[in-house]
Amino acid sequence: MKNEKCLPPPFPSASYSVIQCRMIGYYTEALIRLFYPASCEICHATLDLEENILCQNCASDLNGLAWPMEKTLADGHFEHLDHVWAVYAYASPLKELLHGVKYTGKDYLLKACRQKAIRLAQAVTSDFWYDAILPIPIDRLKLVKRHFNQTEIFAEMIGPWLTPPVKPSFLIKHRPIPSQASLSQHERAINVYGAFKVLRSAKVAGKSFLLLDDVLTTGATANEAARLLKLNGAKRVDFLALARTVPIPINRSKAEIGAVLTTVY
């Protein structure tokens, strides 16, 4: 029998190393914030060490916009889309966050929405089989101006927690779409017709895809992408949006928002 006293001390366990790394990260962050205090991206209040991107109040407002899980499936007629889900209702403070992402290049703001999006995407992808997740592309002009496609960044942010791979190169938008803001649902469908092109048409036939986009208004854009994929032989095309526009009063209370989220879906 070996003399246990002669054995070398055990290596620290993995969990011990993880705790050590977290503590180092915590103290480093505390030191950085001592000299460079972080502020909430919405109300600009100084953030506590436990808070990130949003203060507790704004984070609570954002959480209040999340559809209850059983109501995330959007009701409505989307001709070429088989299922449509949305994580949040499109209202403040999510509007400001997405505005910050699109127009000031703060793509890290998407992290504030990541957890709930992962939870819904995991539920959807475990109920249905997909061959790939396809972020809706933006046209080249927008890409040159913005330097990134926010939906692609978001897809890559949540992708590691999902089984189907994210494939941003399947679809391209080969012409800009004129503003849709004042158009009816029918006019929007005409406006986006032919805007997309499938780059890997040989890999589409018989496959199922989950499209991803930031905001769902009428669904015309995602519906057009789905039409093209199905024209190339796709078996099923579903759509998951980070946010969906709904009629929420501007000066609404949390109770009013909750009422809207449980009745409109």
Ligand SMILES: [Zn+2]
């Ligand atoms: Zn705040």
